[in-house]
Amino acid sequence: MRTDTPVTVYRKDYQPYPYDIPHVALAFDLAPEATEVRCVMQVQRKADASADAALVLDGEDLELVSVAVDGQPLAADRYHQSEHSLALYGLPADASVEIVSRCKPAANSTLMGLYVSGGNFFTQCEAEGFRRITWFADRPDVMSRYRVTLRAEPAYPVLLSNGNLVASRQLPDGRNEVEWEDPFPKPCYLFALVAGNLTHRETTVKTASGRDVLLQVYSDPGAETKTEWALDSLVRALRWDETRFGLELDLDRFMVVAVHDFNMGAMENKGLNIFNAAYVLADAETATDANYEGIESVIGHEYFHNWTGNRVTCRDWFQLSLKEGLTVFRDQEFSADMMAQDMDEAAAASARAVKRIDDVVTLRAAQFPEDAGPMAHPIRPDSYQEIGNFYTATVYEKGAEVIRMQHTLLGEAGFRAGMDEYFRRHDGQAVTCDDFVAAMESVYVRQHPGRDLAVFRNWYRQAGTPRVTVKLEHDAATRRVTVTLSQDCQPVGVEKKAPAGFVKAPYHIPFAIGLLDREGRALPLRHEGAERETALLELTTQTQQWHFDGIDALPVPSLLRDFSAPVIVDYDWTDAELALLSAHDSNPFARWEAGQELATRQILSLADARQAGRTLHADPAFIDAWRALLTDPSLDAAYRARALALPSEKTLAERMQAVDPPALAVARDFLRAELGRQLAAEFRQAFDDNQTPGEYSPAPVPAGKRALKNLALSHLMAAGEHEAQRLAEQQYEHAGNMTDSMAALSALINYGQGEFPQQALAAFYDKWQDNALVVDKWFALQAAARYTTVQTARELMKHPAFTLRNPNRARALVFQFCLNNARGMHHPDGTGYAFWAEQVLALDALNPEIAARLARALDNWSRFVPALRTPMQAALQQVRGHEGLSRNVQEIVSKALE
Numbered sequence: 001m002r003t004d005t006p007v008t009v010y011r012k013d014y015q016p017y018p019y020d021i022p023h024v025a026l027a028f029d030l031a032p033e034a035t036e037v038r039c040v041m042q043v044q045r046k047a048d049a050s051a052d053a054a055l056v057l058d059g060e061d062l063e064l065v066s067v068a069v070d071g072q073p074l075a076a077d078r079y080h081q082s083e084h085s086l087a088l089y090g091l092p093a094d095a096s097v098e099i100v101s102r103c104k105p106a107a108n109s110t111l112m113g114l115y116v117s118g119g120n121f122f123t124q125c126e127a128e129g130f131r132r133i134t135w136f137a138d139r140p141d142v143m144s145r146y147r148v149t150l151r152a153e154p155a156y157p158v159l160l161s162n163g164n165l166v167a168s169r170q171l172p173d174g175r176n177e178v179e180w181e182d183p184f185p186k187p188c189y190l191f192a193l194v195a196g197n198l199t200h201r202e203t204t205v206k207t208a209s210g211r212d213v214l215l216q217v218y219s220d221p222g223a224e225t226k227t228e229w230a231l232d233s234l235v236r237a238l239r240w241d242e243t244r245f246g247l248e249l250d251l252d253r254f255m256v257v258a259v260h261d262f263n264m265g266a267m268e269n270k271g272l273n274i275f276n277a278a279y280v281l282a283d284a285e286t287a288t289d290a291n292y293e294g295i296e297s298v299i300g301h302e303y304f305h306n307w308t309g310n311r312v313t314c315r316d317w318f319q320l321s322l323k324e325g326l327t328v329f330r331d332q333e334f335s336a337d338m339m340a341q342d343m344d345e346a347a348a349a350s351a352r353a354v355k356r357i358d359d360v361v362t363l364r365a366a367q368f369p370e371d372a373g374p375m376a377h378p379i380r381p382d383s384y385q386e387i388g389n390f391y392t393a394t395v396y397e398k399g400a401e402v403i404r405m406q407h408t409l410l411g412e413a414g415f416r417a418g419m420d421e422y423f424r425r426h427d428g429q430a431v432t433c434d435d436f437v438a439a440m441e442s443v444y445v446r447q448h449p450g451r452d453l454a455v456f457r458n459w460y461r462q463a464g465t466p467r468v469t470v471k472l473e474h475d476a477a478t479r480r481v482t483v484t485l486s487q488d489c490q491p492v493g494v495e496k497k498a499p500a501g502f503v504k505a506p507y508h509i510p511f512a513i514g515l516l517d518r519e520g521r522a523l524p525l526r527h528e529g530a531e532r533e534t535a536l537l538e539l540t541t542q543t544q545q546w547h548f549d550g551i552d553a554l555p556v557p558s559l560l561r562d563f564s565a566p567v568i569v570d571y572d573w574t575d576a577e578l579a580l581l582s583a584h585d586s587n588p589f590a591r592w593e594a595g596q597e598l599a600t601r602q603i604l605s606l607a608d609a610r611q612a613g614r615t616l617h618a619d620p621a622f623i624d625a626w627r628a629l630l631t632d633p634s635l636d637a638a639y640r641a642r643a644l645a646l647p648s649e650k651t652l653a654e655r656m657q658a659v660d661p662p663a664l665a666v667a668r669d670f671l672r673a674e675l676g677r678q679l680a681a682e683f684r685q686a687f688d689d690n691q692t693p694g695e696y697s698p699a700p701v702p703a704g705k706r707a708l709k710n711l712a713l714s715h716l717m718a719a720g721e722h723e724a725q726r727l728a729e730q731q732y733e734h735a736g737n738m739t740d741s742m743a744a745l746s747a748l749i750n751y752g753q754g755e756f757p758q759q760a761l762a763a764f765y766d767k768w769q770d771n772a773l774v775v776d777k778w779f780a781l782q783a784a785a786r787y788t789t790v791q792t793a794r795e796l797m798k799h800p801a802f803t804l805r806n807p808n809r810a811r812a813l814v815f816q817f818c819l820n821n822a823r824g825m826h827h828p829d830g831t832g833y834a835f836w837a838e839q840v841l842a843l844d845a846l847n848p849e850i851a852a853r854l855a856r857a858l859d860n861w862s863r864f865v866p867a868l869r870t871p872m873q874a875a876l877q878q879v880r881g882h883e884g885l886s887r888n889v890q891e892i893v894s895k896a897l898e
Ligand code: ARG
Pocket: 126, 127, 263, 264, 266, 267, 268, 301, 302, 305, 388, 391, 849
């Protein structure tokens, strides 16, 4: 195999496809070694296309059996096959094109196209997998109605595809045959089939307009006891989209199928969602609180795609954020509404803040570094080499922030009006991000005469995280406070190669602020005709000023409340001001943020001390601030668990001049232990007060208690409290749910003494060895453990349960180690990086998409301390020089080294 030649695709080069393909009939003779696919397309040349336009189809890893037009085999000189395409010439304006081809599902380790997992057949087509099933115009703006025939041996009793089941029979040769018809035109990336031995759980619900719809969740036989939460989540998602957005399920039947080998979380194929089993299967014994939450959110996400993605889809893949950013925003709101339901106002506000905090933590840990590194791209990229590399935190999570800002600017009712307008204009179409903003703008201009979203559109055009600098002045004579906001965003990633004179335009930044007096009381702010605690400032130029009157002394600003924009705030609070905000800010998000800033300063100064070889001391004022949060009776447990969580190494790294992960790890560990020692009594109290006896429930209140209790346990264990180990052992042995057993086991293996920890670890494996998702947890726990070195990771890879072929297993061990084990991965001897290079290459031979994800672990190598930078660069060069590299990995490593 030779290395693929990288080809860059540009957004500006978009050309419409010259043909319509209104109808497709697909027939599959399913067999693991070789599956034959007959594809009959109705092909109509567009009125404005040239009469000699070829019909160019995509294909990959296919054996071409035959080509016929209108029932006649096509002469050899009327078509031409090259490596990845098939061109047909001289077609009549309206033709029936029949192509027969063969693929090899059992040999397909890429998990794109048609493949075998656990003996069953599954498909994954987004973004460009359909071309591995049959020759086709594999692009999202070609939309067709599909009729699908599946034929298979009786060993595959369940045969599913998109839409409605229209026929089912047994063939004379003993095989089964079924036919499915999807009434909605769709791009081929939404095609799916599933064939195998599966069981299911189902329910029927009435939609808002009174139609009965059948909801089903399919899994391996035996796993039907673990699909109740997923099915319930699906019902909740269906109801939520009806009430919050007025969007109803448009099919009579909606299916979710769990599969163990899957490249990502899940896929929104029309009426037949295919899910990584990790986002379907759960019961109290085997799933954690985080797993339950993840299932509800991914079930929601894929279900919501039915409108935002399927009914209205993308014109081309540069528009990916059109559906992903919007659908992530919708799933975030769904989860927030589910968490806050049945609560009083204050509890609901706190629950929403908890969800917001969790989402912002993810954004800062994954997207901010991406936006500052070699892969930085706008949420609507201008170019790519491999689209599979652009399912990124930027397109998804920052994309959701850009939607959220539009929600903030328009308000809930305005945003809903904008969504209604979007569907009114574009239902059934393949459109662009611009079309979405235009629909929102049609509402915004009515609300705000004289303004528009022209500057806002820069969020789609430019990469990088803007920095907003805040200046606050007080004039005692006029009792006036003047707030000055300035923005700046340096060129990043590809922007650095822009022609000289390239200047980034300002963004439209909704910036929510509050002001507190020196006692921590909220000051009323008069802004745009209303008096409120929070003012929403709209920064649309480089620098702007606002005035607030009737204020006696210089206040303490509470900035970027609720994280109203994905920016970095620059303001020089004193530690005392941060402590005041952390104790009193009435905005729970900003209050959390103040504590995090204090902790960040504390850890960074400890890391400095560590690098300089000084002894480490924690600042008593910091310990006091933490004590205040831990013992504040007005705060619920879930919120306190977030407020007291130390910022992640990934977030802290963004604040270091030269990143030194081992120094950060030591500093964080020191602080965790020091807090455990100095607040031992308070943590012990929290541990005792937040037990959740009785039947397990994943609901936010008990889950919050477990989060706080287990945080307390980890501090007590880190402090080396003898009593703590007894508590952890007891919790491990009597835990009635996976959250508590995992938390205890993690604390024990990281900080415990004696033989118990390793014995428990071995017993855990023995108990759960037949449950793949729990075995993943077992690997992940060890891969990220403090004692795990490259050598330990290599030993673990020799375990009989380990395989690189299963992405969940590879993620549990290899990704955990490379991404989340600072000491092992970033050992100055460079062995972590050599291990990384080896695994990237091993994975690349099996599954380029997964390999490319691992390849990204070294993205930001040039910002590390010199001692690490050099071996990192060498490892990247080694991978880049490898013969036969996929274009997926090639794009990542070559951009990293540019
Ligand atoms: N559309 C899917 C989702 O909802 C993700 C598909 C990603 N495909 C891929 N090859 N990475 O998030």
